[in-house]
Amino acid sequence: QGQMVQSGAEVTKPGASVRVSCKTSGYPFTSYAVSWVRQAPGQGLEWIGWVTTFNGKTNYAQRFQNRVSLTADTATRTAYMELKDLRFDDTAVYYCARSLYSFGLWGQGTLLRVSS
Amino acid sequence: QSALAQPASVSGSPGQSITISCAGSSGDIGTFDYVSWYQQYPGKAPTLIIYDVSKRPSGVSDRFSGSKSGSTASLIISRLQTEDEADYYCSSYSSSDTLMIFGGGTTLTVL
Numbered sequence: 001q002g003q004m005v006q007s008g009a010e011v012t013k014p015g016a017s018v019r020v021s022c023k024t025s026g027y028p029f030t031s032y033a034v035s036w037v038r039q040a041p042g043q044g045l046e047w048i049g050w051v052t053t054f055n056g057k058t059n060y061a062q063r064f065q066n067r068v069s070l071t072a073d074t075a076t077r078t079a080y081m082e083l084k085d086l087r088f089d090d091t092a093v094y095y096c097a098r099s100l101y102s103f104g105l106w107g108q109g110t111l112l113r114v115s116s
Numbered sequence: 117q118s119a120l121a122q123p124a125s126v127s128g129s130p131g132q133s134i135t136i137s138c139a140g141s142s143g144d145i146g147t148f149d150y151v152s153w154y155q156q157y158p159g160k161a162p163t164l165i166i167y168d169v170s171k172r173p174s175g176v177s178d179r180f181s182g183s184k185s186g187s188t189a190s191l192i193i194s195r196l197q198t199e200d201e202a203d204y205y206c207s208s209y210s211s212s213d214t215l216m217i218f219g220g221g222t223t224l225t226v227l
Contacts, residue, residue, distance in 0.1 A: 045218040106162060
């Protein structure tokens with residue numbers, strides 16, 4: 001089964017950076033990639049990218065290519081998402097999800113609010 | 117505008133069946149059998165209910181089924197129950213520069 005537990009809510013200013021963590025348990029960490037998906041208030045789901053945990057290889061959605069960095073620490077079974085140069089429209093709930101071509105296990109979500 | 121097109125809303129009565137469509141293209145649904153569906157309740161994380169077009173994860177009711185024809189996938193919910201009232205999202209692997217794409221979501225109302 002497994003579990004993914006994310007870090008707490010963040011409030012930050014435009015232009016800043018934020019790092020969100022996703023600690024996993026209960027499944028073989030390096031057997032799955034970890035994707036990050038966000039959901040703006042009242043909106044749908046948007047895929048940000050994934051990190052293949054056994055070798056750290058990443059793939060990012062085009063629109064996030066220059067601002068996001070996804071990493072995975074196999075020793076602590078934790079995945080991280082860093083998003084830079086934050087804008088007001090980055091305000092959203094950010095989810096990590098265990099994945100390859102489907103998202104079978106999700107974290108509880110981390111609310112990121114970008115506000116001046 | 118989402119990469120996959122879903123109706124914004126559908127409705128049905130308890131006991132009925134409904135279908136939610138998810139229209140893609142030859143670069144995603146039309147080529148790959150990596151279509152998945154998610155159920156999301158307000159304020160909660162999504163949960164996987166269908167993967168690889170028509171497979172159900174363990175513990176998901178057999179009232180949920182999936183299919184694909186050409187570049188359009190469908191989620192069928194039979195014997196509707198009030199607890200099925202939620203948002204539903206489709207997703208597909210894509211050959212574009214964004215590897216995983218979602219539909220815009222469909223709100224199911226059980227009248």
